[in-house]
Amino acid sequence: MPGQEIPAESRVNYLNASYGVKSWLLTTDHKRIALLYLGSITLMFFVGGFFAVMMRLHLIEPQGALVAPETYNKLFTMHGVIMVFFFLVPSIPATLGNFLVPMMIGARDLAFPRLNLLSWYIYIIGAAFTLYAVISGGVDTGWTFYTPYSSTFSHTSVIPTALGVFITGFSSILTGLNFVVTIHKMRAPGLTWFRLPLFIWAMYATSIIFILGTPVIAITLFLLGLERLLHIGIFDPAIGGDPILFQHMFWFYSHPAVYIMILPGMGVMSELITCFSRKRIFGYTFVAFSSLAIAIISFLVWGHHMFVTGQSIYAGLIFSVLSFLVAIPSAVKVFNWTATLYKGSISYDAPMLYALGFIGLFTMGGLTGLFLASLATDVHLSGTYFIVAHFHYIMVGGAVMAYLGGIHFWWPKITGRMYPDGWARFAALVIFVGFNLTFFPQFVLGYLGMPRRYAVYPGEFQVLNVMSSAGASILGIGYLIPLIYLLWSIRYGPIAGPNPWGAKGLEWETPSPPPTENFEEIPVVTQDAYDYANVGGSRV
Amino acid sequence: MSGHVVPVKTYLGIFVALLALTALTTGVAFVDFGELHTGIGLVDVIPLNTVVALTIALVKMLLVILFFMHVKYSSGLTKIVVMTGFLFLAILVSFTLADELTRGWSPEAGGWNTALPAILPLIRGLC
Ligand code: HEM
Ligand SMILES: [Cu+2]
Numbered sequence: 042m043p044g045q046e047i048p049a050e051s052r053v054n055y056l057n058a059s060y061g062v063k064s065w066l067l068t069t070d071h072k073r074i075a076l077l078y079l080g081s082i083t084l085m086f087f088v089g090g091f092f093a094v095m096m097r098l099h100l101i102e103p104q105g106a107l108v109a110p111e112t113y114n115k116l117f118t119m120h121g122v123i124m125v126f127f128f129l130v131p132s133i134p135a136t137l138g139n140f141l142v143p144m145m146i147g148a149r150d151l152a153f154p155r156l157n158l159l160s161w162y163i164y165i166i167g168a169a170f171t172l173y174a175v176i177s178g179g180v181d182t183g184w185t186f187y188t189p190y191s192s193t194f195s196h197t198s199v200i201p202t203a204l205g206v207f208i209t210g211f212s213s214i215l216t217g218l219n220f221v222v223t224i225h226k227m228r229a230p231g232l233t234w235f236r237l238p239l240f241i242w243a244m245y246a247t248s249i250i251f252i253l254g255t256p257v258i259a260i261t262l263f264l265l266g267l268e269r270l271l272h273i274g275i276f277d278p279a280i281g282g283d284p285i286l287f288q289h290m291f292w293f294y295s296h297p298a299v300y301i302m303i304l305p306g307m308g309v310m311s312e313l314i315t316c317f318s319r320k321r322i323f324g325y326t327f328v329a330f331s332s333l334a335i336a337i338i339s340f341l342v343w344g345h346h347m348f349v350t351g352q353s354i355y356a357g358l359i360f361s362v363l364s365f366l367v368a369i370p371s372a373v374k375v376f377n378w379t380a381t382l383y384k385g386s387i388s389y390d391a392p393m394l395y396a397l398g399f400i401g402l403f404t405m406g407g408l409t410g411l412f413l414a415s416l417a418t419d420v421h422l423s424g425t426y427f428i429v430a431h432f433h434y435i436m437v438g439g440a441v442m443a444y445l446g447g448i449h450f451w452w453p454k455i456t457g458r459m460y461p462d463g464w465a466r467f468a469a470l471v472i473f474v475g476f477n478l479t480f481f482p483q484f485v486l487g488y489l490g491m492p493r494r495y496a497v498y499p500g501e502f503q504v505l506n507v508m509s510s511a512g513a514s515i516l517g518i519g520y521l522i523p524l525i526y527l528l529w530s531i532r533y534g535p536i537a538g539p540n541p542w543g544a545k546g547l548e549w550e551t552p553s554p555p556p557t558e559n560f561e562e563i564p565v566v567t568q569d570a571y572d573y574a575n576v577g578g579s580r581v
Numbered sequence: 582m583s584g585h586v587v588p589v590k591t592y593l594g595i596f597v598a599l600l601a602l603t604a605l606t607t608g609v610a611f612v613d614f615g616e617l618h619t620g621i622g623l624v625d626v627i628p629l630n631t632v633v634a635l636t637i638a639l640v641k642m643l644l645v646i647l648f649f650m651h652v653k654y655s656s657g658l659t660k661i662v663v664m665t666g667f668l669f670l671a672i673l674v675s676f677t678l679a680d681e682l683t684r685g686w687s688p689e690a691g692g693w694n695t696a697l698p699a700i701l702p703l704i705r706g707l708c
Contacts, residue, residue: 253665340672353679
């Protein structure tokens with residue numbers, strides 16, 4: 042942007058409006074709360090990542106190179122619990138969602154600002170319980186807490202961990218509630234449902250899952266606590282319970298929860314793809330409604346995690362068919378993004394590299410999901426490394442890529458500063474290569490029959506395991522690079538200006554960083570989203 | 582959020598009703614209602630005590646939702662939201678029962694022996 046900009050420092054914005062720890066810890070500004078979340082989940086990401094690195098190092102040798110088998114069980118459990126419940130579930134909604142939902146709909150804040158702050162405190166309390174569990178000896182049940190590992194046969198800190206997850210669930214519910222009300226009630230004049238950015242549709246669909254699903258995991262863990270502490274027979278057959286009931290209840294939440302993790306990423310994707318190909322999204326309504334379709338159908342497929350656990354095969358048949366159905370709206374999105382690229386004027390800025398990575402990796406994750414949703418192939422693949430590869434392709438290759446793409450896209454809005462573009466593209470590339478080297482061999486390992494969650498393995502699997510471990514170290518470095526240059530840019534990055542990408546959307550019409558009240562005057566919307574055909578906006 | 586003011590008398594009435602229903606639940610727990618035999622495969626034997634207890638619980642739940650939670654006086658949208666919650670609960674229960682109730686049909690349990698004669702004519706009819 043040519044020099045008519047007022048430098049960020051000399052203007053009052055949400056970052057310099059007040060100073061001091063208290064002004065942050067007691068803030069009700071959705072943008073500051075987003076940053077509180079950003080700091081906390083980044084910490085959790087690197088804690089969870091540490092456990093992953095330990096695991097991969099251990100598996101360099103068939104007989105295990107590093108830790109005792111019991112410790113290995115704790116490593117994968119803590120990795121899963123932290124990454125799923127304390128990083129990926131809150132990741133995009135609580136950071137980018139908190140920051141952007143009000144800005145994108147032309148509001149000054151969320152509907153319930155204090156509830157928003159409360160949700161962060163609840164998250165912190167939950168995280169504290171779980172970290173306490175790590176220190177006090179760890180848990181070895183797997184992130185799924187299956188009974189009877191978590192009931193009859195466990196001697197580890199199941200209760201504090203489960204309590205941590207239980208508590209954090211309420212922060213999700215509050216965030217979801219806040220988003221639903223805000224999106225219904227606080228849209229700027231003229232901003233009809235079908236003019237909303239698709240990120241908002243994705244946040245709305247995610248919020249529905251938060252509200253409808255999260256109470257069930259809370260109840261499930263509560264019942265687990267009741268059984269362990271008071272010996273009420275719920276899951277233990279010896280006292281009249283049914284262990285499979287636990288899996289039903291767990292997956293009733295946790296399958297939709299996998300869509301909690303991917304839907305926000307899909308929302309980010311729609312923003313990135315349109316901006317960097319300078320086009321309106323192909324099939325807006327289809328993409329919008331596919332988010333809702335995913336939110337609803339995702340509640341009907343949970344039994345596909347239980348094909349081999351003694352679930353009735355008749356139920357299995359139905360769950361299999363429904364799982365194939367949920368792939369349709371996911372595919373609609375992928376096709377529509379691809380169609381959006383067609384004849385677009387594409388530029389390869391760092392956020393776009395993440396977005397293109399997402400398309401490929403998410404597609405592989407989704408298609409392998411169909412292998413697993415087929416009853417017969419699942420009998421062979423269930424419980425192997427194929428599963429591990431499948432969900433990492435979606436959760437890391439998909440969700441984390443989208444998260445990083447989103448962070449890079451809105452970073453200039455959040456901080457007012459640009460990061461070094463070359464480094465950012467380089468990091469995206471390192472992450473893509475490291476990711477594939479880590480997880481592609483795991484598809485092969487799983488297909489060949491290597492079970493997951495074992496501390497040792499037969500010698501013939503070593504080559505593929507070493508490849509995977511090598512990839513993990515590259516991936517780890519790939520994640521550290523953005524941490525460094527993003528932090529660097531806060532101080533030394535060049536001033537970004539209000540709209541460095543020439544992007545459409547209300548958030549780009551504010552200064553960077555935005556003022557506390559976001560908009561001096563509530564904007565009136567007269568255009569559809571992604572009206573890139575008429576951009577006059579210049580690009581830096 | 583409509584400004585409807587519920588008279589204290591209504592609250593008290595509901596409160597007393599809830600207490601009475603709790604007492605009733607406790608009371609009927611001491612009575613053996615026996616079982617209902619329907620003769621229909623999956624739901625052959627129905628323990629009536631459970632039915633009675635759940636019916637009372639349902640009534641109590643409705644009282645709380647409609648009056649204490651003001652849903653009776655709320656907008657249509659709120660009512661839909663509340664009903665959606667129950668729809669999803671119904672999904673949880675019914676799909677779980679779809680597993681639970683049909684486990685005995687599986688081949689290992691000799692289920693195909695009874696299921697096949699019923700299904701085969703259908704399949705033959707289609708071919
Ligand atoms: C395209 C639609 C998808 C289908 C049809 C699908 C199918 C499946 C199936 C059948 C399993 C169970 C395999 C087994 O345990 O034997 C599974 C596991 C898993 N999937 Fe997917 N999936 C899909 C999308 C996703 C998404 C979007 C995510 C995450 C963002 C995800 C995350 C997971 C996880 C975490 C597991 C393993 C859970 C565990 O046992 O620890 N999946 N998937
Ligand atoms: Cu699933």
